[in-house]
Amino acid sequence: MAILFVFSLVLLLNSPNSCAAFDYFKFSLQWPEAFCAKNGHPACNQMPNHFTIHGLWPEKTFGFQPHFCTHTKLKKKDIKNLKSDLKLEWPNLRGKKPFKFWSHEWEKHGTCSETVYKPHDYFSLALHIKKNHDVMSILSQAQIVPSQNTTYDGNSIVNAIHNSIHHYPELACYTTQNVTYLWEVRLCLEPNGVSFKDCANHFHNCHNQKDIHWHA
DSSP, X not given: OHHHHHHHHHHHHTSOOTTOOOSEEEEEEEOHHHHHHHHTOTTTTSOOSSOEEEEEEEEOSSXXXXXXXXXXXXXXXXXXXXXXXXXXXXXXXXXXXXXXXXXXXXXXXXXXXXXXXXXXHHHHHHHHHHHHSOHHHHHHHTTOOOOSSOXXXXXXXXXXXXXXXXXXXXXXXXXXXXXXXXXXXXXXEOTTSSSEEOOSOSEESOSOTTSEEOOO
């Protein structure tokens, strides 16, 4: 009996979490120059000068976050009519073919919302959020722009976004040589992908929240 229980547990832990529900989406936008500086990718010699999509992640309020929920693979035909927009808004900053990146994000995250959003719907939703809520423009209107010299209080960045979408985002940073840089802006949405909600944490790895650099 004990052996059977252990075997069943192993099967459970190694099978996709196909029953995973999700409570909300976390929509993650990355700043290309920060991504490249953080990860040291030599292919980053032609970086977009706007936020690009990192991912649209179904998440739970409590417990482990769902990953790889089904075995469904992304097919090129699923997103054929979205390809040009995806290449612009959701590029692979590692310099590899973008479909590989999209496939990874779909398999790891998108499958966890598959009961509601099939591949085309999932990627369309991400593009819709990006195009209808221009974080770069929101921050610019608050006089928060990329700069070699100016630093920003993290709360001013958070509040500028809050003033636009009426909910709090999450800022993700990286720190090197005691200098903190803005890496990602993450927006939290209800499962309908339309209504925003407050992100539980306003900062992630922002060791110096009062003095954040934004790569120019």
